[in-house]
Structures are given as structure tokens and as C-alpha cells.
Amino acid sequence: MRRLAVPGVAVGLVLMSVPAAQAHDHPAGITDLVTPAVVRVEAKALINITLLDHVGELLHIERSYEVPIGVGTGTVVNPDGTLVTLTQVVNTDKDLATYAANKVFGDYHKVDIPADFGRHKVDDETLNHHLQLCYDLKSKMSTCIVDIQQDITVFPNITPADGRGFKAEVVKLGDRPDTPAVLRPSSRADGGVGLPTAPLAEKVPSKPGSPTAVAGFLGRPGPNQSIKLDIAHLGPGAAGEGGRSFSDPQKKADEPVKLGKLIDQGMLGAPVIGDKDGHVIGLLVGGGNTAKMIGAREITSALAVAKTPARRGTVDAAFEAALTRFHTKNYTDAVPLFQRVLALYPGQPVAAAHLQESLAKKGTAADLGVRKAPPPQTTKIPLWPFIAGAALVLALTAGLALLLWRRRRAALYEEEPEEMPQQELNLAARPPDDGASPTVMVRRSQTFPVVPTQQPQPQPVMTAQQTAQTQLKFCTSCGMKLGPAHRFCGYCGHPIET
Incomplete structure (x- = not known):
């Protein structure tokens, strides 16, 4: 299929409007998913026949004829171009070889034989004998050799219309004319990324009066031939062997008659689109004053047998x-x-x-897109939570340091004093002597190193009153000499009792 570029300006609208009186039954755009995948299908037979003329001199008369088989609407269900339509659109039970025999015999021998699909007789016995042998292709004495080829052309729904289309071949035929047939392209049709496809419904609505839509072509797509849309309503019952009927619950139109006329004009096999989600629920069958629908299950079954399942692209x-x-x-x-x-x-x-x-x-x-979201606002984060957090951390750190300091200090006071050397004990037990050597302060070796005090300067002779005021004191815990201003023992840290 030729892929045509579409100008950015001036693209024709191809959708036909739904009648206003019935538009309220169907939401806008319900057919949008399906209509791009709707195609026109035209099938014909190419017959090559050779007449072996034994009446006079032996001659081989070769002729070629085209015989229309059917036209209708198809639906693409796979990006590779696989489509479904009705069997009677692409296949016929008419005797095409008989048609070719009538044509070649009448043209060559100039006899009056109808150009149809029935077998006839002519008055001339010799010619009639040869004509009957031409009909009997399986006889060794047959006077005709016939080769029949099927020619199917698919015209996609694109703008501008493609007048050439692409060729297709039959993958599977149904066992009856009103059953699905599966076709696939025999020439390139996807353009590289695949054709648009129609989604298939999982089931058919069971409620009588369920609204639907049909879409198809009444002729070959072109500038004056766009896709045809119409509405319909499902009748009661299920889709049996003959299909599901149509019936307008409001009795505004005789839908079987209306759809039957559309079928005769080219919508045979057109997709029936469900109103709920816009998926294909069946194919249109019938004609004349009747119209029915075969359901989606028959479509999926035919695709399964053909091993070409439906797929979106x-x-x-x-x-x-x-x-x-x-x-x-x-x-x-x-x-x-x-x-x-x-x-x-x-x-x-x-x-x-x-x-x-x-x-x-x-x-x-x-356009709701221009106001779907407010303009972005700058959010200012206040600084006070960070300041408060920093202050809290600082306070906790200071409190923890103070607690550790107090615990260490309490542990320091509660420590047992080290055992004093015997010499120091003797000195402590000795009565005070004013003429004794200067007092040496002995402290704990680990915590407070022993540091000898400096020798005091000679003191002037004090009176008795001064002596009484400067009476020496000793620690009641370890016996060490205390100064007049000491509140704790310099050796063991015991407080002075007052």
C-alpha cells in the first residue's frame, strides 16, 4: 500500500454526523477507536481459460475474465494488517469455471449462450458436445483448461484516499457465508509501524435495547466517499446461529430495514461498535429487509484457528x-x-x-488544558524551627556536660583515701609542737601529687591571747594538720566540722 504524506493544513473531515434526534443515545466520540481501522474490501476472481477447438483445425483459444465475488467492509485487528470480514465478501459458491466456459464458447463460436453461472445447451449437436466437455473439467476429454485466482484488494481509511490499496489473501474462510473470514496482506501494507487496529470486546451486551453504532464504506474511499456511521440497538436474545437481531426500543426507526439497505450498499461485514467502551462487539450480516449481528466470540474463534490473534500497536x-x-x-x-x-x-x-x-x-x-493546574507557588520555609532545634540541641549538650561533671565530682569525694605511710601516721599522732619542723602537706599520689609546702617565714612572738586565737586544728578523719582558713582537709578532702 502506498503511504501518502498528509499536508499539515487542510485535512478533510471524514466523519459523518449522527442525526440530532438520536445523538443523545450515544456519547460523542464513541466510534473514534474503531473507525481508523475500518477498510473497504473488494474481491474478484481472475479466470484464465483455454478452449481446445476440435471442431475444425486444432486450435487453442485463450481468454481471461474478471468475475466480481463480493464487496463489503472489513476491520483491521492486528498492526500487520490482518483483518476480519464476512466469508461471503471474499468467497462465492457460484461456478466460476462454468461462467468462463459460457463466455469463451459464445465469443469464439458466435453462439447465443447466457454469460452466467449455469450450464446450457446449444442447437448444434457438435458444438453442444464440445460445450458439455468444456463444462466437465475433470474428464480426460475435456475441451477446456481453467485456472482461477482470487484477487482481493483492501482500501484503508486514510486521507487523502489511496486509490490503489493493497492486496490481501485468505487465511481462513468460515463454514457458512455469514461467518467470519480472516485475511492478511499479501503486499506491504503497514508502512513500517503498523496499521491502526480496532479493539475487540470481550462479550456482547445482554440487555435488549443496548445502543450500538455501525461503521463502513458504501463505496471505494475517495474525495466524495467517506466512512458511513449510523446507530442501532440490539434486540432481545443472544447471538445464536443466525446472529443477534436489531430493534429500536423507542420505535423511531425500523432498524433491520435501515441496516439491511446499508448492507446491500457495501456495509456487509461492517463492525458493530458497543456504546460502553467503543470496542467491536460483532459484525453486520444480512441484507434486504433484515440485518443481524454475529458476536465478538465468533471473531476471536476465527482468529484463534487462523493463529493470528488480535493485537494493538x-x-x-x-x-x-x-x-x-x-x-x-x-x-x-x-x-x-x-x-x-x-x-x-x-x-x-x-x-x-x-x-x-x-x-x-x-x-x-x-481549553481546560490552560487552567488544569495553578501556577507554581514559591513556598517559604520559616527559619524558627531550625533556630529552636539548634537551641534545643545546645541545651541538651550543656545539660549532659553538667551532669557528667557533677557525677565525676561526687565520685571523687566518695573515693577511699590511700593508706598513709607509717612515718606519716606517727607524725599525725604526735602532739603539736610549735618548735617543730615546718608542716609538710601530704596528698594522694594519684589524684593530688605530694607537693611540699614552702618553709614559712619566722613569725613574731605572739602573746597568749594571740596564741589562743591561732590554736591549731587537725582533721578528724585522717589527723592531718589544718590551717585556720581550711574548710576541707587537704589530704582526704573531709569537711571540717564546726
């Missing part, structure tokens, strides 16, 4: 993200997303139409 993921912004009126964010879809798959018609609308509404009062 890169284009679909980008498109769904864009649709989410568009249908929530976030046109600012929708614009670049639709542009990405068109970059991946140029010509995607729904993306092109929605991009035009998004560009027109971007930044206007209708």
Missing part, C-alpha cells in the same frame, strides 16, 4: 493517549499527541480531524 497507543486529552477538552496537550499519531501513520483521518479542532481551541476558554 504503536499507533493505537499514541492515538488513545491523544483521544483521552481531546475528549476531556485538554486541547493544549492533545495537539502534540495527535501530531505524533500523524507522524507515525500519515493520513489517519480521525487524528487529522481532531488535530484541526484542537489547534482551533488551544488556549481558548474551551
Whole structure:
């Protein structure tokens, strides 16, 4: 399939509007997921026949004919181009070889034979004998050699329309005309990233009157032939062998007749789209004054037998993200997303139409994207929690230091004194002597090193009154001599009793 670039300006709107009287039954955009994957399918037979003329001189007369098989609508379900339609769109039970025999015999022998699919007789016995042998291709005496090839062309839903399309071949046919057929491209159709696909529903709504939509082509896509959309409602019951019927609960329209006419015009096999989530719930079958739907389970079963399961692709993921912004009126964010879809798959018609609308509404009062979030505000963090925290840490540190200091001091006072040397004990027990040698202060060797005091200067002779005032004192704990201003013993630290 040729991939055509889409101009950035002037992309035609391809979606037809839903009648206003019934629009309230169907939310806007419910068909957006499916319509990009809807395609036109045209099938024909290419017949090459060789007539072996034995009437006169032996001659080989070769002719080629094209016989239409069917036209209808298909739905792409895999990015590689795999699609589903109805069996009767691409296959016929008519005798194509008989048609070719009638044509070549009538043209060459100039006899009046209808150009149809039935076997006929002619008045001339010799010619009639040769004609009947031409019909009987399995006979060793057959006068005709026939080669029939199927030719299927798929026209995708793109803008501008692709008049050439791409070729497809049958992967699986159904056992009845109104059962699904699976096709796949026989020539390149994906353009590198894959075709848009339609999501398949897991089940069909059971409630009678459930609203649906149908989408298809009444002719080959072109400037004057866009996709056709219409609405319908499911009838009561389940989809049996003949399919699920349609019925308008409000009796505004005879939906089987309305849809039957659309089927005859080219919507045979068109996807039926559920109103709940926009997924394909079945395919349109019937014609004339009747229309029914075969369900999604028959589609998935046919795909499973063909070993080509339904799958979504890169284009679909980008498109769904864009649709989410568009249908929530976030046109600012929708614009670049639709542009990405068109970059991946140029010509995607729904993306092109929605991009035009998004560009027109971007930044206007209708655009919720410009006011979806308030402008960022600068948050000022106050400094007082940090100051308070620092002060608390400082206070805890000071309190802990004070507590440790007090504990060390208390432990210092409670320590037992070291045993005094015998010489020092004798000196302590000796009565005071004013003429004795100067007093030597002995302290604990570990905590307070023993430091001899300086020899005092000679004191003047004191009177009796002065002597009484300067009476010597001794420690009641260790017996060491105390000075008049001492409040604690210099040796053992015992307080002086008053």
C-alpha cells in the first residue's frame, strides 16, 4: 500500500454526523477507536481459460475474465494488517469455471449462450458436445483448461484516499457465508509501524435495547466517499446461529430495514461498535429487509484457528493517549499527541480531524488544558524551627556536660583515701609542737601529687591571747594538720566540722 504524506493544513473531515434526534443515545466520540481501522474490501476472481477447438483445425483459444465475488467492509485487528470480514465478501459458491466456459464458447463460436453461472445447451449437436466437455473439467476429454485466482484488494481509511490499496489473501474462510473470514496482506501494507487496529470486546451486551453504532464504506474511499456511521440497538436474545437481531426500543426507526439497505450498499461485514467502551462487539450480516449481528466470540474463534490473534500497536497507543486529552477538552496537550499519531501513520483521518479542532481551541476558554493546574507557588520555609532545634540541641549538650561533671565530682569525694605511710601516721599522732619542723602537706599520689609546702617565714612572738586565737586544728578523719582558713582537709578532702 502506498503511504501518502498528509499536508499539515487542510485535512478533510471524514466523519459523518449522527442525526440530532438520536445523538443523545450515544456519547460523542464513541466510534473514534474503531473507525481508523475500518477498510473497504473488494474481491474478484481472475479466470484464465483455454478452449481446445476440435471442431475444425486444432486450435487453442485463450481468454481471461474478471468475475466480481463480493464487496463489503472489513476491520483491521492486528498492526500487520490482518483483518476480519464476512466469508461471503471474499468467497462465492457460484461456478466460476462454468461462467468462463459460457463466455469463451459464445465469443469464439458466435453462439447465443447466457454469460452466467449455469450450464446450457446449444442447437448444434457438435458444438453442444464440445460445450458439455468444456463444462466437465475433470474428464480426460475435456475441451477446456481453467485456472482461477482470487484477487482481493483492501482500501484503508486514510486521507487523502489511496486509490490503489493493497492486496490481501485468505487465511481462513468460515463454514457458512455469514461467518467470519480472516485475511492478511499479501503486499506491504503497514508502512513500517503498523496499521491502526480496532479493539475487540470481550462479550456482547445482554440487555435488549443496548445502543450500538455501525461503521463502513458504501463505496471505494475517495474525495466524495467517506466512512458511513449510523446507530442501532440490539434486540432481545443472544447471538445464536443466525446472529443477534436489531430493534429500536423507542420505535423511531425500523432498524433491520435501515441496516439491511446499508448492507446491500457495501456495509456487509461492517463492525458493530458497543456504546460502553467503543470496542467491536460483532459484525453486520444480512441484507434486504433484515440485518443481524454475529458476536465478538465468533471473531476471536476465527482468529484463534487462523493463529493470528488480535493485537494493538504503536499507533493505537499514541492515538488513545491523544483521544483521552481531546475528549476531556485538554486541547493544549492533545495537539502534540495527535501530531505524533500523524507522524507515525500519515493520513489517519480521525487524528487529522481532531488535530484541526484542537489547534482551533488551544488556549481558548474551551481549553481546560490552560487552567488544569495553578501556577507554581514559591513556598517559604520559616527559619524558627531550625533556630529552636539548634537551641534545643545546645541545651541538651550543656545539660549532659553538667551532669557528667557533677557525677565525676561526687565520685571523687566518695573515693577511699590511700593508706598513709607509717612515718606519716606517727607524725599525725604526735602532739603539736610549735618548735617543730615546718608542716609538710601530704596528698594522694594519684589524684593530688605530694607537693611540699614552702618553709614559712619566722613569725613574731605572739602573746597568749594571740596564741589562743591561732590554736591549731587537725582533721578528724585522717589527723592531718589544718590551717585556720581550711574548710576541707587537704589530704582526704573531709569537711571540717564546726
